Amino acid sequence: MASTLLPLATFFLVLSASYLQIAGAKAQPLTSLKLNSPILQESIAKEINENPEAGWEAAINPHFSNYTVEQFKRLLGVKPTPKKELRSTPAISHPKSLKLPKNFDARTAWSQCSTIGRILDQGHCGSCWAFGAVESLSDRFCIHFDVNISLSVNDLLACCGFLCGSGCDGGYPLYAWQYLAHHGVVTEECDPYFDQIGCSHPGCEPAYRTPKCVKKCVSGNQVWKKSKHYSVNAYRVSSDPHDIMTEVYKNGPVEVAFTVYEDFAHYKSGVYKHITGYELGGHAVKLIGWGTTEDGEDYWLLANQWNREWGDVCFLNYSST
Structure with a gap:
């Protein structure tokens, strides 16, 4: 397929609820003892499951059964974007006149787009910032051009370099989208x-280094430059829930970033909100919808990239905004 342009967005989910903060917020230093302790704790799961106000169920998920806190923290690869860059990036809002549905799931709205429901695995690498961007780009190519295509996370991760951050040691979602606009990404088939391997082995050790940028398709039938797909620009969306919903409703899934605490590793089902545990770092995912439970609790619908062993989607509370 020839190089293609598509207008896309990235934004930071900045809500006023106490458990949601701008991704990459500086976490308090953790002791060596804490970093080397297991991320999954029976005491945390018990506290959540015995709390009638929690609204979600916790479990000791086998996917992280061999992880220490330090190993889990490596997956949280969102670095805090400099305030100057945020202020200089256009932030859009949408007219409030559009009537939105109470519940919306992009997987259903655009059922022809198989990429929306794909759950990937970032493996050993703190590459969430790259996954959220490239997955959203893939989805929007299908939504706007009716082309099911999986784009390459590896291209962005390996070739963006210092512009995007530190590769497997974390990056900046905003700069990732700037790379997509200026350099594009090839297809997953190409790169x-x-x-x-993913995280199937104990503790995902050793941690992998950022892959090298090769700029050559693994398949001899494809040419790197001709496989490139571009976004037009990078912009932020207002943190008002209506603006976020309208952006998804009109244009498709978006990349969001939020602060992760210890208890998030224990998520099993329900509408997650922070209950207990230390702040660990910033994580980026793909936002694919929203809804309201029968009990009247509002939530965001998120697709994570920790493999289906952890769970295909996550419901994140936003009712306290």
């Missing part, structure tokens, strides 16, 4: 993700 597949470097970690095909």
